[in-house]
Amino acid sequence: MVSKSVLQEQMANQEYKYGFVTDLDMEMVPKGLNEDVVRLISRKKNEPEWMLDWRLRAFRHWLTMREPKWSNVHYPPIDYQDIIYYAAPKPKKPVKSLDDVDPEIRAMYAKLGIPLMEQERLAGVAVDAVLDSVSVATTFKDKLAELGIIFCSFSEAVQEHPDLVRKYLGTVVPFNDNFFAGLNSAVFSDGSFAYVPAGVRCPMELSTYFRINAQDTGQFERTLIIADEGAYVSYLEGCTAPIRDTNQLHAAVVELIALDNAEIKYSTIQNWYPGDKQGKGGIYNFVTKRGKALGVNSKVSWTQVETGSAITWKYPSCILQGDNSQGEFYSVAVVNNYQQADTGTKMLHIGKNTRSTIISKGISAGYGRNTYRGRVQIHKGATNARNYSQCDSLLIGSTCAAFTFPDIQVQEPTAQMEHEASTSKIGEDQLFYCQSRAITPEDATNMIVNGFCKQVFLKLPMEFAVEAQKLIGVSLNLEGTVG
């Protein structure tokens, strides 16, 4: 989550403002990956035997897997032995409360607009802040605990709530799901965990703020959110990283589980460092996000605004297992300069009367390549399933590209499917018309882009919608992209 003042400042400079590095005393494991590193990570986190076993099984399986090559993105081979898999700021003393958080870390988050002190927090948002590999602080924990809501770092959940973790970990994204999920399962270092008990409506936005700080490190966080019967939770994640001229790997896994009549709304504002104008540096964002609408009448809703990263490879998906369950995917993906995005969703209809909605808005500028990739599967027995898909592409300038790969598989004759797609370009005529009405080409482009994204912004929590809008203006760095 990004505060308004930071964004306004950023607008003025039209550059990536989160690119600073904080000088922290870090504890790191050596570069490279083998079983010893996996054991070391597990030991550092003082994990129980079952957790280590799971990691090792994941690691051994990962060794047999190959990096996927089917996506519509291009990058040089990644040397997985040239990455640091664990980096944590050395605590000056053990962190028992928020007051114990290292002042330098606190200052860094303040710079990002994420003050960790509860009294300074935006009302109604609880934050778990993850720096490089470890969770630094979680706010509002006590207040949430009164309602029986667990919101803590993943490491803490492994210690304090092992039954819940063991019961649900890997049930939506198993470690053998794909190459990057496998890697994450072996080396994940922290992340967030949330459990909302039966019948409880979480009264505030839960939020995780991810920050990569250290050089040459990968970030592999893991998030697990469970909404028990009749529960509701809205969750938001934000991400930034310093400017570095080498690429950094971010391979996260998010698992959502909604039981009977439960609803999980998951929103992402992804603003990892995208690389410079020549395409040097930036984050490789290879992420597996999946929600299981397990119970009857359950609902999983994804909203994402993707403006950062050099490469985005991400398909927040829904497994609609419970009867009458619903899945939603609302996405805005922006690429500029040499950014590449291959993003979309999967909607797997298994239960009866399941419904899904896909609204994807791709914006390409500069030399950016933007791909929508979607799969809608109606399984046999998923009677009366319905899907509505809409994917729109907006091109700015003549050197960018947009691609759409929809894949629809229907095995149930009662299914109703709708698919709409459009591609449009911001035209000279439109910009000139705006100019003749006193509006600069930059403001005009912003206005047209926001009009294009409106359907998705409406799905974001109010204060974040405003931020998302500004962020897109910044990432399009409008000057010079039009024409």
Place this chain on the structure above:
Amino acid sequence: MLEIKNLHVKVAGKEILKGIDLSINPGEVHAIMGPNGSGKTTLAQVLAGRLAYEVTGGSVRLDGKDLLAMKPEDRAREGVFIAFQYPVEIPGVSNAYFLKAALNAIRKYRGLEEIDAMDFVSLVQDKAKLLGLDETFMKRGLNEGFSGGEKKKNEVFQMAVLEPKVCILDETDSGLDIDALRLVANGINVMRSPKRSMLVVTHYQRLLDYVAPDFVHVLVDGRIVKSGDADLARNLEKHGYGWIVEEAPRTQAATT
């Protein structure tokens, strides 16, 4: 006031305007008429500041300021408004949002505060009432799916809200049925003011039956070949452009 002096304009290497002289004082309505291809739209576009129109000579001054040196958005901020012949569509951006952005850009340039949301709503309602328009179209995308006539009405509506110093209407009457024509003409008439200069570019006399111009100029082959009062327009309607073209001094042969 708007002062055009010896204006020469090329489009795609071809000279279209060959020395236009025209001064429009505040309070005056001038009509420019002329056959197809005489350069009427070029004049409107070059005043708007479209890039493809290359000024090769002459000057245009607005209250003494060099209009041609200004970016299109600054011309609008200085108070020039062009009602276009073919207004564009911008789906997803509502008419209301667009117009408010335009109004605020002008206000900001003039050192005024942004208009309050409620004030804007009542301004829109007032102007719509003045023009006899149903303001529900404000919620629709900018000109999105509008008929030709609706687009023209929207241009006049924007003009009424932005209250420019100089109004240039480029064939705003073309393609309108009689009711729409009356509505557009009414819009122009209510905008007439001692502080405002207006230039109505038209192919036909019929708009001038509703809007009485102070001056009429006939544009032929990139030059104003005849100027007069409203009677000139009526003569043109009766006799066509032929007699003026005949009468016009044949300077072209001498220069080529």
